Amino acid sequence: MSSHDDKPHVPAPSLWPIGFAVGVVCLLVGFVVSWWGVAIGAGLVLLFGFLWAYDLTRGMREPAHAPVPGTATVEVADEGAPAHAAEVPTYSRSVFLELGTLGLGGVITGLVTLPVLGFSVLPAFEHHKHEAVDLGPITNFPQGEFVVSTYLEDPAQGEVTRRTAFIRNNGLVPVAAKQEPSFTIIYSRCAHLGCPVQPGGVLGKEKSFTNAEKHPVTLIPVAGLTGFGCPCHGGQYDTEGNRVAGPPVRSLDRYAYSVVNGNLVLGTLYSVGHVEGTGSSAKIRRFTSASPGVHVDGWERWLYPIPVPGR
Amino acid sequence: MPKSARRRQLEQAMLLPLDWIEERTGLVGGVKYFLFRNVPHDVNWMQTLGAATLTAFLVQATTGVFLAMYYKPDPENAYSSIQNITHDVTLGWLVRGMHKWGASVFIILMFLHMFRVFLFGAYKYPRELNWIVGVLLLVLGMLEGFTGYLLPWDQTAYWATAVGINLNATGPFVGPFLGDFLQGGSQIGPDTIARFYSLHMLLIPGGIIALIGLHLYLVVRLGVTSPPWSKTAAGRLPEAAGGGGGQEGLIRAPRTESEQAE
Numbered sequence: 001m002s003s004h005d006d007k008p009h010v011p012a013p014s015l016w017p018i019g020f021a022v023g024v025v026c027l028l029v030g031f032v033v034s035w036w037g038v039a040i041g042a043g044l045v046l047l048f049g050f051l052w053a054y055d056l057t058r059g060m061r062e063p064a065h066a067p068v069p070g071t072a073t074v075e076v077a078d079e080g081a082p083a084h085a086a087e088v089p090t091y092s093r094s095v096f097l098e099l100g101t102l103g104l105g106g107v108i109t110g111l112v113t114l115p116v117l118g119f120s121v122l123p124a125f126e127h128h129k130h131e132a133v134d135l136g137p138i139t140n141f142p143q144g145e146f147v148v149s150t151y152l153e154d155p156a157q158g159e160v161t162r163r164t165a166f167i168r169n170n171g172l173v174p175v176a177a178k179q180e181p182s183f184t185i186i187y188s189r190c191a192h193l194g195c196p197v198q199p200g201g202v203l204g205k206e207k208s209f210t211n212a213e214k215h216p217v218t219l220i221p222v223a224g225l226t227g228f229g230c231p232c233h234g235g236q237y238d239t240e241g242n243r244v245a246g247p248p249v250r251s252l253d254r255y256a257y258s259v260v261n262g263n264l265v266l267g268t269l270y271s272v273g274h275v276e277g278t279g280s281s282a283k284i285r286r287f288t289s290a291s292p293g294v295h296v297d298g299w300e301r302w303l304y305p306i307p308v309p310g311r
Numbered sequence: 312m313p314k315s316a317r318r319r320q321l322e323q324a325m326l327l328p329l330d331w332i333e334e335r336t337g338l339v340g341g342v343k344y345f346l347f348r349n350v351p352h353d354v355n356w357m358q359t360l361g362a363a364t365l366t367a368f369l370v371q372a373t374t375g376v377f378l379a380m381y382y383k384p385d386p387e388n389a390y391s392s393i394q395n396i397t398h399d400v401t402l403g404w405l406v407r408g409m410h411k412w413g414a415s416v417f418i419i420l421m422f423l424h425m426f427r428v429f430l431f432g433a434y435k436y437p438r439e440l441n442w443i444v445g446v447l448l449l450v451l452g453m454l455e456g457f458t459g460y461l462l463p464w465d466q467t468a469y470w471a472t473a474v475g476i477n478l479n480a481t482g483p484f485v486g487p488f489l490g491d492f493l494q495g496g497s498q499i500g501p502d503t504i505a506r507f508y509s510l511h512m513l514l515i516p517g518g519i520i521a522l523i524g525l526h527l528y529l530v531v532r533l534g535v536t537s538p539p540w541s542k543t544a545a546g547r548l549p550e551a552a553g554g555g556g557g558q559e560g561l562i563r564a565p566r567t568e569s570e571q572a573e
Contacts, residue, residue, distance in 0.1 A: 123496075125492075128496060157386070160499070161501070291487050292477045294486070304483065
């Protein structure tokens with residue numbers, strides 16, 4: 001026990017941490033300003049981080065010249081006795097019991113915690129059966145106008161599953177020598193952080209019904225819709241769901257759809273990069289449904305390289 | 312003044328139950344060791360902020376336990392059960408108010424305590440790990456705020472939580488996984504509120520209690536810092552002055568005669 005040492009327990013002063021901090025600041029500012037700030041900051045952080053670590057670990061790399069105080073007491077056990085006398089390798093019962101207890105304890109801990117962890121985490125990433133929702137005959141949707149359509153995705157679970165889609169009938173378009181109806185179906189969840197975007201226009205008369213699969217549906221036509229706006233942080237979108245102002249990082253999500261026996265049926269959601277053109281002639285860059293605020297195109301998509309299961 | 316024989320007898324009778332417990336558990340000595348520690352002679356009122364934060368947490372824990380008796384964590388009943396607590400249950404308005412406003416008090420006190428520790432330099436050797444434990448406590452405390460905010464299940468709660476979850480989901484690499492874990496699927500749904508409730512009242516408070524235990528253990532072991540303006544030099548207790556107690560180097564030397572004369 002050497003408790004008389006009055007030396008301060010601090011490493012020798014070094015300037016590398018300051019360079020490191022400057023690098024971190026440069027990196028953070030770069031994230032806001034531009035990529036070259038990030039590159040310079042990352043370079044500084046790596047350089048000064050290495051120098052700092054190199055400095056701190058110098059003592060460990062150099063061989064110790066003097067014997068470490070404290071080891072001496074071991075050697076003076078007996079005068080003239082060989083130094084290796086104490087070194088007898090053994091595998092005693094107590095070591096066996098210790099390892100056995102630790103190993104068995106580990107196995108039991110694993111048996112309990114792994115299922116519990118799986119139970120709490122995995123269900124969120126399972127593919128939920130997505131029920132197609134029938135919104136009634138396509139004559140409910142006047143050509144060239146948007147209709148605010150809300151429905152319960154899972155009536156058994158109630159209002160928490162209410163979703164809203166903005167649906168525009170684009171009229172008939174020729175597909176393989178046939179005339180097929182075309183729709184623009186935009187999901188109301190803002191592509192910034194998920195608040196409900198609101199239609200800009202004059203709301204018409206509401207029509208409510210319950211479809212054959214017991215989904216309550218409400219349809220409200222909107223006259224002269226100019227675009228969509230989000231009440232939370234002011235994101236603005238045009239009538240195709242492209243961002244025109246504010247913080248959203250991509251266009252509004254859309255629904256796949258089908259027309260079955262003259263009824264419009266909503267399918268799965270997908271995310272959209274940018275839409276060129278309008279209505280039935282629009283070119284849509286389609287991606288797997290992503291969380292609001294997640295980039296699906298541009299270089300930022302490399303921030304989300306691992307696809308999330310269950311989407 | 313010497314105590315009379317009668318008084319000594321009386322004191323002994325009163326202390327008998329404590330002695331009984333002490334002999335079998337040692338707890339009385341333990342509590343005394345915890346409460347009557349040596350602290351620097353010039354401690355400051357600012358150094359009570361940690362204890363104030365602990366008190367705020369205990370208020371949250373106590374009121375929370377009893378709110379759980381009336382709260383129903385599912386989308387159909389959550390809002391109406393909160394209305395019931397606020398308007399119908401006797402003193403419900405008071406207990407819910409204590410929990411709601413106490414939540415802000417807890418967060419504010421954590422920050423004030425942190426400022427005090429920072430400005431006093433109390434995070435320095437040998438207390439670095441206690442700073443880190445404190446930061447973890449701050450993070451868990453804010454997670455309590457985040458998960459608790461959803462539970463009233465009104466419009467503010469719902470959309471603020473939607474924004475908060477999606478904010479998490481924008482984090483690089485793991486963000487989308489975190490978002491889906493928090494809402495229990497690809498959108499906020501019937502499971503979200505139950506999972507937030509479970510995190511809010513079981514998992515996170517458990518972590519907070521464990522870390523508070525560690526935090527206090529380190530405070531007791533390492534001792535209390537004196538303010539930066541203290542005239543007494545920090546250093547180890549000289550061998551001649553007794554040392555010992557496992558606290559060498561952590562408590563300031565006792566006041567010298569000349570200082571005491573001041």
